[in-house]
Every structure is written in C-alpha cells, then in structure tokens.
Amino acid sequence: MTLPSQQASLAWTYHAHNATLDVVFFGNFISPSGWVGWGINPTTAEMTGTRSLISFPDPNTGQLVLLPYILDPTVKLQKAPLLSRPLDHIHLLTSSAKMYGGKLATIHDGAQVEIYATIKLSPNKTKIHVVWNRGVYVQGYSPTIHPTTINDLSSATTIDLLSGVARHENDLKTLKIVHGVMNGISWGVMLPIGIIMSRYLRHIEALGPTWFYVHAGMQLTGFFLGTIGFAIGLKLGELSPGKVYGLHRKLGFIAVCLGSLQTLALLFRPKTTNKYRKYWKSYHHFVGYACVVLGVVNVFQGFEAMEASRTYAKLAYCLCLSTLIGICIALEVNSWVVFCRKAEEEKLKRDGVITHPSSEKASGSFN
Structure with missing residues (x-):
C-alpha cells in the first residue's frame, strides 16, 4: 500500500488465528546522517503517543541500526532528547531493518530502507493507527526533529488490516x-x-x-x-x-x-x-x-x-x-x-x- 506522503509504502500479513501482524515499511532517507521511522499509535493517528521503530546509521560503526522509541508529549515540545526504550502497549515480537539493495547499499539522500516487524495485536483489533516520518540528523542515538512541511506533518493514517483501506487525505x-x-x-x-x-x-x-x-x-x-x-x-x-x-x-x-x-x-x-x-x-x-x-x-x-x-x-x-x-x-x-x-x-x-x-x-x- 502506498502511504499518503513521503513516497513511503507499507505491506503486511495479518494472521487472524493468533492476532499477529507481519509488516514491512518502506521509507527513504533524506540525509546520509538522517533517520527513518515507522510506528503504531495505540489510540489515534498522530505523532504523540506513537510506539515507533527508528532506523539510522550507527554513529560509531556507520552500520544501519533499528531501535525502539516512545514518542511522548515531551518529544513534540523538545524538552529532552529522544532516548530509546522498550515499547509498551504494543507487543513487539521481532524487528529488523535493511537497506534496499542488500549489504552493498549505502545510506545516502534518497536511499530506501526496509523496516520489518512482527507484532502481537489484541484479539479482534483489525484497525491500526500508523505513523511514519524521517529526519536529517541523529545526535548520538537520539533522532532530532523532523522537517515541518505539510508533507511531513501529514504522515499518519488509519488502516483496516482486513480490507486494506486507509483513511487519509483522499x-x-x-x-x-x-x-x-x-x-x-x-x-x-x-x-x-x-x-x-x-x-x-x-x-x-x-x-x-x-x-x-x-x-x-x-x-x-x-x-x-x-x-x-x-x-x-x-x-x-x-x-x-x-x-x-x-x-x-x-x-x-x-x-x-x-x-x-x-x-x-x-x-x-x-x-x-x-x-x-x-x-x-x-x-x-x-x-x-x-x-x-x-x-x-x-x-x-x-x-x-x-x-x-x-x-x-x-x-x-x-x-x-x-x-x-x-x-x-x-x-x-x-x-x-x-x-x-x-x-x-x-x-x-x-x-x-x-x-x-x-x-x-x-x-x-x-x-
């Protein structure tokens, strides 16, 4: 499924018998030192409250890393650096990230990253609030604020996993x-x-x-x-x-x-x-x-x-x-x-x- 903004897309398989979701997110870097993230908000389709997985180059090795982050209200107000911590309210089973093109691919402006995750959902919950974004810089292991253009502020939607219908701008x-x-x-x-x-x-x-x-x-x-x-x-x-x-x-x-x-x-x-x-x-x-x-x-x-x-x-x-x-x-x-x-x-x-x-x-x- 093509998402409404940032040329991002999402693919998934929902296993109804055990309420698990296999999902892969496709996003693009806008800077060699930037980040790309995707996540699920348990309550509404907005940034605050999102449980996310953010991928960026490791500041020490340059290799691609994927870490979990909780986007609480302090993140939007920029009161403190965004620090990685285990996700709550969402049962994350597995997660990984890789560059499109394999091991030889490099992180550069426009490079595509694939974020994989397997999530345990609540029974009979087939609608999820998806949020995604990208930024130009990572300070240590703390992603900095993303751009604030209209395109970057509209990166959220609600998806029905069974019908594949997303409620967005259209x-x-x-x-x-x-x-x-x-x-x-x-x-x-x-x-x-x-x-x-x-x-x-x-x-x-x-x-x-x-x-x-x-x-x-x-x-x-x-x-x-x-x-x-x-x-x-x-x-x-x-x-x-x-x-x-x-x-x-x-x-x-x-x-x-x-x-x-x-x-x-x-x-x-x-x-x-x-x-x-x-x-x-x-x-x-x-x-x-x-x-x-x-x-x-x-x-x-x-x-x-x-x-x-x-x-x-x-x-x-x-x-x-x-x-x-x-x-x-x-x-x-x-x-x-x-x-x-x-x-x-x-x-x-x-x-x-x-x-x-x-x-x-x-x-x-x-x-």
Whole structure:
C-alpha cells in the first residue's frame, strides 16, 4: 500500500488465528546522517503517543541500526532528547531493518530502507493507527526533529488490516470540496456583490429602500453560508491532526469575527437623524471592506491549502472576481461622470446660465 506522503509504502500479513501482524515499511532517507521511522499509535493517528521503530546509521560503526522509541508529549515540545526504550502497549515480537539493495547499499539522500516487524495485536483489533516520518540528523542515538512541511506533518493514517483501506487525505476530499465551494461562493463572491449593490444601487432613486433590503439579504446569506463553511473547516482540522494551515486558519477566524461584528451592528444601527449615525457608517464601511478583502485573500489561501493553485476551479474564480472588478470600475467611472455632470449643472444654475424650469414657467405666466 502506498502511504499518503513521503513516497513511503507499507505491506503486511495479518494472521487472524493468533492476532499477529507481519509488516514491512518502506521509507527513504533524506540525509546520509538522517533517520527513518515507522510506528503504531495505540489510540489515534498522530505523532504523540506513537510506539515507533527508528532506523539510522550507527554513529560509531556507520552500520544501519533499528531501535525502539516512545514518542511522548515531551518529544513534540523538545524538552529532552529522544532516548530509546522498550515499547509498551504494543507487543513487539521481532524487528529488523535493511537497506534496499542488500549489504552493498549505502545510506545516502534518497536511499530506501526496509523496516520489518512482527507484532502481537489484541484479539479482534483489525484497525491500526500508523505513523511514519524521517529526519536529517541523529545526535548520538537520539533522532532530532523532523522537517515541518505539510508533507511531513501529514504522515499518519488509519488502516483496516482486513480490507486494506486507509483513511487519509483522499477520504476527506468531498468535505474539502464542500468547504472550498461554500467559502468561495460566500466570502469570495456574495459578500463582494453585496458591497457593490450597496455602493451603486443606493443612488438610483427609483429603487427607493429596496437596495438596502437586497444588500442586507445578500450579506446575511453570504455570512450564513460562510459560517457553515468555516465550521466545516474546523472539522477538517480535527480530522487532519497532522496538517496545520496557520495563515489560512487565522484569516478565517478574523473574517468570521468581522462578519459577526457587521451582523451585530445591524441591531445598533442609529436613525438617520441621530448624531452618531456618521460614526456608525464609518465603522460599518471600514469593517465591511476589511471583511471582504480578508475573505477574498483567504479564498486564494484556500486554493494553496488544497493544492489547487493550477486548477480550473481557481481559473473560474479568478474570472468571476475579474468580472466583478470590471463591473466596479465601470460603475465607479459612471458614478463620477454623473457626479461631475450634476456638479457642472449646479454651477451653471448658480451662475444663471441655466434657468430652472419652474422659474421659466413662472416668468411666462406674467407675460
């Protein structure tokens, strides 16, 4: 079975009559002085708590060695060196390691190692949480911290030994698509359209207050969908404990907080005659624009997180966003043309060049 990351793979034979598992892990070194490890977590698919077997070149002889390690919470916090000790909670019967290619193979960047183990499992336990990783350096007999790229932080999965099915990134694909589509439509399209409506429809006298209800409805619907998408994102984070998208997550939190403030602001909207109305409008505009900008930026961060930077989905969103920007530019130019024209007419009226129609009618009645 090919594992989700690091070009690692796993093969096994499960003996149901005595609940023993013969397993071989295939991994790659990323440094001549590095390490490659594989293990089982008794409770969950994450690094902390894993009972592991780690292979690396012996610092004295250079020969390949394989030692057992328990990855307790102090390892993640790097409070103390990782020291080899017997495994608990897992009954390890035998273990060994060898380089792919036999005795003549050398440890170098890209060299493949095979880790063999026979484990006694609990009766009727056919699902195991597998964790694997690799590092660039071993200090004495203590493996140092592994790289922290997304690829290295997602090296964990749960395997059903009988069916051979692993729950990893592909199993969350549907949920990720729903998360991306909902947030892309809400934060990336609906909220910008709501702002466009507010800015340019309010000046059309024939619409009356309709523009406000359309604007409010669009924004509330977009925020509602965006909140659902945000909740799905939090769930995805729980289901993918090894993956951390720091910037994407932080921008999401900020956008939701700003959107919540905007929604609550409707409850405290002063009347047009209130002296604090202008301050409320300034706040409303600033928070609204900030929310939309953060939302759009985070949509692009989402494409990066989903590794969809070169997909038709991103192209479609870019075309949609470009269309909205083009509409904004056209409407803004039109607004300035109308504004300048009205200002010129008002100036001519003040100078007496243009006579108000009512004045002409009044003067004609006296003739």
